[in-house]
Amino acid sequence: MERIIDLRSDTVTKPTDGMREAMKDAEVGDDVFGEDPTVNALQEKVARLLNKEAAIFVCSGTMANQVAIRAHTQHGDEVIIESESHTFNYEGGGGAALSGVQYHPIKGDRGVLDPAQIEDAIRPHDHHFAPTRLICLENTHNRAGGRIYPIEKIRGAHHIAKRNGLAMHLDGARLLNASTASGIPPDRYARYFDSVSICLSKGLGAPIGSVTAGSREFIDRVHRFRKMFGGGMRQVGIIAAAGIYALDHHADRLGLDHANAKRLAQGLSQIDGVQIDLNIVETNIVVFDVSEMGIDPHHIAESLKERRILMIPFGKALIRAVTHLDVSAEDIERSIEIAADVFSSLKRRPGTNSPSRKMS
Numbered sequence: 001m002e003r004i005i006d007l008r009s010d011t012v013t014k015p016t017d018g019m020r021e022a023m024k025d026a027e028v029g030d031d032v033f034g035e036d037p038t039v040n041a042l043q044e045k046v047a048r049l050l051n052k053e054a055a056i057f058v059c060s061g062t063m064a065n066q067v068a069i070r071a072h073t074q075h076g077d078e079v080i081i082e083s084e085s086h087t088f089n090y091e092g093g094g095g096a097a098l099s100g101v102q103y104h105p106i107k108g109d110r111g112v113l114d115p116a117q118i119e120d121a122i123r124p125h126d127h128h129f130a131p132t133r134l135i136c137l138e139n140t141h142n143r144a145g146g147r148i149y150p151i152e153k154i155r156g157a158h159h160i161a162k163r164n165g166l167a168m169h170l171d172g173a174r175l176l177n178a179s180t181a182s183g184i185p186p187d188r189y190a191r192y193f194d195s196v197s198i199c200l201s202k203g204l205g206a207p208i209g210s211v212t213a214g215s216r217e218f219i220d221r222v223h224r225f226r227k228m229f230g231g232g233m234r235q236v237g238i239i240a241a242a243g244i245y246a247l248d249h250h251a252d253r254l255g256l257d258h259a260n261a262k263r264l265a266q267g268l269s270q271i272d273g274v275q276i277d278l279n280i281v282e283t284n285i286v287v288f289d290v291s292e293m294g295i296d297p298h299h300i301a302e303s304l305k306e307r308r309i310l311m312i313p314f315g316k317a318l319i320r321a322v323t324h325l326d327v328s329a330e331d332i333e334r335s336i337e338i339a340a341d342v343f344s345s346l347k348r349r350p351g352t353n354s355p356s357r358k359m360s
């Protein structure tokens, strides 16, 4: 039977043999005591990469964002955030539950906020309002199809933040994808933010882990919240080793994923009923519109699954496919062929609409 081609997310990658070797040989210690040499090496490596004073290893991208929000804010503060962002939509209400903050979501242009929109959203000093404290941006932007956040918009947001005494946090789960595609190094993006989180377990291919970086004083504060949220881990160098390996061996190959995503988008765009603007596929995420077909995306995803191609329905009109380490150029050709086949047979025999609330 044909192998499953899993395009649901770049989180599905499996550790390579080389990565497993590195994990096996990792030196470990108790990281809650700060004594795990491999975790310390990873943290220093990421701090250097982002040109920040310090960094902290956490178990997930969600935790990386949530500890940062907690450390930047006090209960009752307001956080300006793009309304399609991961932190606003997919982190289980963490901002309200863990930090007691009120999100002020603003709809961007495909995930990107204009600095003027941010300025307009800042609350005046008046006891009626929750004080604005933090701005959260996402680069690349997941729901906007892996869009690279234009650096001039980031710079504009930074100037506004400085003028108004606000902090800036970057959800850089896929920052290295942005850097690979734009040629702008990670530290040039990072300089405009007080804190930056990156994920090791997405395109970089580690099984677990994210890192948040910032000033030494900020990271000290994050340490307390990581512990409070139950994220203090012990001999976790065994996992940090996978993160180091990922940065050393998998960062340079992200361009292949981008080329595969472009080819996939181009192939899908030839299929009747699929709408996709090829110019907006900048990194490793392809989001395409199937509303013209009049068939629920969940039903389409189910039909693709029967042919061993996995993609994720994104709401009522969209489907997302993500390229990564475990997907080859041949897999992309096969996915296009099968998708064309599935779409044309669905059009001949429209299925029932089977709405599901997942990821919508």
Ligand code: TLP
Pocket (backbone or CB within 6 Å): 008, 009, 010, 011, 059, 060, 061, 062, 063, 086, 087, 090, 138, 140, 141, 142, 171, 173, 174, 199, 201, 210
């Ligand atoms: N994104 C996952 C899903 O949760 C949607 C995916 O498959 O893309 N920031 C961004 C921009 C993300 O895309 C994600 C994960 C996270 C943070 C959270 O990372 P984890 O899943 O490690 O908590």
